[in-house]
Amino acid sequence: MRILLIMVLSLLGCSGSIDEPVSYFNVETPRPFGYVNGDEIPQRIVIETRSDISLQPGSLPAKGRINRWLNLNQVTVKQTGQRYQIDLLYQVFYAPLEVKSLTLPGFTVQLSQGEKNINQSVPAWTFTLSPLRELVARQSEQGEYMRPDVPPPLLANTQALYGLSASLTVAALIATYLGYLYGCFPNRLRRTLFKRALRKLAGLSKADMEQALTVVHHALNSLNGQPLFLNRLGEFYRRNPEYLQINAQLGWFFTYSNRYFFSDGMIAIAQDFQQLKDLCEQCRKIERGSR
Amino acid sequence: MIRTIRHITLWTALAASFAAFVYSAGALYGIHRDNDLIRQLISGKDVAVNKVISGEPELRLARAFYFKRKHRYDEALSTLSLIMDKGDRNFQAKARYNLGNLYLEQAVQQAKAMNINEAMPLAGLAKQAYRQSLALNSRDWDAKYNLEVAMRLLPEMDRVDMPDDEPKNQKSQLWTTVPGFPRGLP
Numbered sequence: 001m002r003i004l005l006i007m008v009l010s011l012l013g014c015s016g017s018i019d020e021p022v023s024y025f026n027v028e029t030p031r032p033f034g035y036v037n038g039d040e041i042p043q044r045i046v047i048e049t050r051s052d053i054s055l056q057p058g059s060l061p062a063k064g065r066i067n068r069w070l071n072l073n074q075v076t077v078k079q080t081g082q083r084y085q086i087d088l089l090y091q092v093f094y095a096p097l098e099v100k101s102l103t104l105p106g107f108t109v110q111l112s113q114g115e116k117n118i119n120q121s122v123p124a125w126t127f128t129l130s131p132l133r134e135l136v137a138r139q140s141e142q143g144e145y146m147r148p149d150v151p152p153p154l155l156a157n158t159q160a161l162y163g164l165s166a167s168l169t170v171a172a173l174i175a176t177y178l179g180y181l182y183g184c185f186p187n188r189l190r191r192t193l194f195k196r197a198l199r200k201l202a203g204l205s206k207a208d209m210e211q212a213l214t215v216v217h218h219a220l221n222s223l224n225g226q227p228l229f230l231n232r233l234g235e236f237y238r239r240n241p242e243y244l245q246i247n248a249q250l251g252w253f254f255t256y257s258n259r260y261f262f263s264d265g266m267i268a269i270a271q272d273f274q275q276l277k278d279l280c281e282q283c284r285k286i287e288r289g290s291r
Numbered sequence: 292m293i294r295t296i297r298h299i300t301l302w303t304a305l306a307a308s309f310a311a312f313v314y315s316a317g318a319l320y321g322i323h324r325d326n327d328l329i330r331q332l333i334s335g336k337d338v339a340v341n342k343v344i345s346g347e348p349e350l351r352l353a354r355a356f357y358f359k360r361k362h363r364y365d366e367a368l369s370t371l372s373l374i375m376d377k378g379d380r381n382f383q384a385k386a387r388y389n390l391g392n393l394y395l396e397q398a399v400q401q402a403k404a405m406n407i408n409e410a411m412p413l414a415g416l417a418k419q420a421y422r423q424s425l426a427l428n429s430r431d432w433d434a435k436y437n438l439e440v441a442m443r444l445l446p447e448m449d450r451v452d453m454p455d456d457e458p459k460n461q462k463s464q465l466w467t468t469v470p471g472f473p474r475g476l477p
């Protein structure tokens with residue numbers, strides 16, 4: 001019997017909290033003192049409701065003038081599930097002669113459950129407003145003391161400066177790249193001759209030996225500034241002494257090239273192609289300065 | 292073909308960025324020139340009206356500032372009224388604050404000369420301008436102070452009475468609408 005009674009009582013206790021339409025209600029306000037004429041006062045109302053209940057936004061105070069000394073500047077409602085966060089921003093315009101107590105008016109928030117309306121009242125909130133001026137204000141030379149005009153601001157040039165520097169940078173970059181494409185930086189081009197030749201060779205096979213030889217010839221000619229032949233290698237080494245270390249490989253290249261282009265029945269084998277690639281890699285190392 | 296397209300694209304991009312550079316340089320020069328005019332007006336020298344008409348709102352604000360200093364209130368008012376809705380919130384707040392000052396200064400002068408009928412509407416306009424300025428920027432202490440000056444100059448009729456301070460304010464409920472400041476303590 002006793003156990004039954006406890007069960008009934010606990011069930012009754014549970015049913016009360018489930019039926020509550022508003023499970024959480026709180027009004028958050030800042031300090032209630034130290035305000036002056038023209039200050040803004042924020043007020044936050046947090047309501048959590050049961051799942052089938054919704055807030056009626058029309059029941060909130062309308063933006064604009066509330067009374068002679070109070071304006072409502074902003075009304076924001078943020079909904080997260082069944083949690084409503086209502087932010088109100090009031091602005092007070094009142095010039096008290098001494099510290100004065102004023103009240104933000106209360107209002108009633110309406111919540112609807114189907115056709116049924118539920119009222120939740122937001123209480124009035126009292127705060128104190130202080131004067132900015134003494135009762136008998138000091139006098140300036142012109143008479144009544146008042147704050148002067150705000151000096152006109154100078155025009156901001158930040159945006160124009162950003163535009164100027166950005167367009168100048170882009171123009172300079174494009175001009176540099178165009179210059180590079182038109183060969184205005186020969187030293188830079190000379191340092192990437194074999195890099196480009198290697199890239200081209202990578203896409204070729206021993207079947208494209210003619211093309212491969214042409215690529216290497218072209219790279220050597222560009223480096224030399226004029227067509228390079230076997231009998232002019234001495235002159236080439238005088239100008240580019242670092243290539244003397246691969247003299248044997250260069251000699252093989254010119255001999256092989258002569259035989260390939262001017263002898264009949266020459267068949268390219270994989271070993272020749274690999275040797276050509278090795279030569280090109282050696283040249284690349286020299287041009288990069290790592291050899 | 293690809294090479295040609297790449298070159299055409301690059302040349303077009305170069306021309307566009309160069310045009311943007313010329314435009315930005317022109318804009319920068321214009322800003323520099325306008326800032327010189329603003330400095331000139333702040334230092335108390337007038338500038339040609341055609342330079343102001345075609346210029347930025349800041350230039351008009353500077354000219355209104357100049358007119359007010361020279362007590363040429365009508366010209367200052369007509370200059371300010373043209374820029375009320377120009378610029379960002381901060382600029383509009385400044386323009387409204389200076390407009391409020393323009394009205395308040397005249398209201399104070401009229402009240403001093405005991406021209407009550409002229410002073411009252413001017414103080415009302417000043418209050419309105421300060422309220423608008425504070426709605427745009429509630430952290431402007433000068434606007435708060437001057438609004439209080441204007442409110443004291445023209446006290447408002449419907450007093451706000453809290454229930455607990457009734458007896459204390461019983462005597463002071465007889466507010467006068469005559470503008471003016473208290474000249475001595477009781």
